[in-house]
Amino acid sequence: MSILKLSLLAVIAPLCWGPFYKTESPEKVPYPEGYRRWTHVRSGLTDADSPDYQLTGGLHHIYANDKAMEGYESGRFPDGSVIVYDLLKVQTKDGVTREGERRYLTVMHKDSKRFADTGGWGFEVFLKNSRTDRTVWPNAKMKCFDCHTNRKDQDFVFGSFRK
């Protein structure tokens, strides 16, 4: 292969591999270490009467770090904002429902450069108590963002802080 052809390949190859590389290895959202000491935003319960029971059945709590709390107040979430949706199984006995094991942890992480394709937000779901077992990456757009686009006027965030 001539030097000219090699040089051309060096220029063209990244243009071809770029999109594949981007699809195969987009940015990963870090596990939200320490989120249990963050601010509790609000909670909700989904039971077997809901059509969403299989997906979201249980008691969920939303947590936000300090930057995300600025976002809940202003409506615009600064880079570094992290919001967690913590979903727990429940046990009900004699009219009392108690928290059980964790089902999964959903994370939204704001970084307008790293996650420019999805409104500046990275999305991830960590199964049970795992810090590495991910179910969203690398498909955040399809699995999360396509629905969050409905909340563009709220910077793609559902819900509000319960005072």
Place this chain on the structure above:
Amino acid sequence: MSILKLSLLAVIAPLCWGPFYKTESPEKVPYPEGYRRWTHVRSGLTDADSPDYQLTGGLHHIYANDKAMEGYESGRFPDGSVIVYDLLKVQTKDGVTREGERRYLTVMHKDSKRFADTGGWGFEVFLKNSRTDRTVWPNAKMKCFDCHTNRKDQDFVFGSFRK
């Protein structure tokens, strides 16, 4: 009245009025300003199937300040520890239960000197969103502490921090 009698009265009166004063005006627990940004300890739901529904029906969240979090870790709560039980009404529709209005806010405030008669803990219930409408003071012993004595081995605190 002679000066001697007046002097005797000045010594004796506080001894007589003391117990009355103590019963009528024990220390009040301050409203836990800013508790919504404290750590969320755990939650639970009480529904109409529970015999406690009238008293505790709804979704409750427990919050703890940083000193109380030390207590949850060590089992001994230092002075300044404050724990809040935040009880909300709920609305359930199509299998989804959402948070509603606040029913009341129960507060435990650790001060081993001010609340020496009740295990070092002051107790109060603030109705709805009021910072002044109290239902416990001045009867914390009967209304709260008599039950909390069952948890003497846990420094009179029910429950634990859900990790």
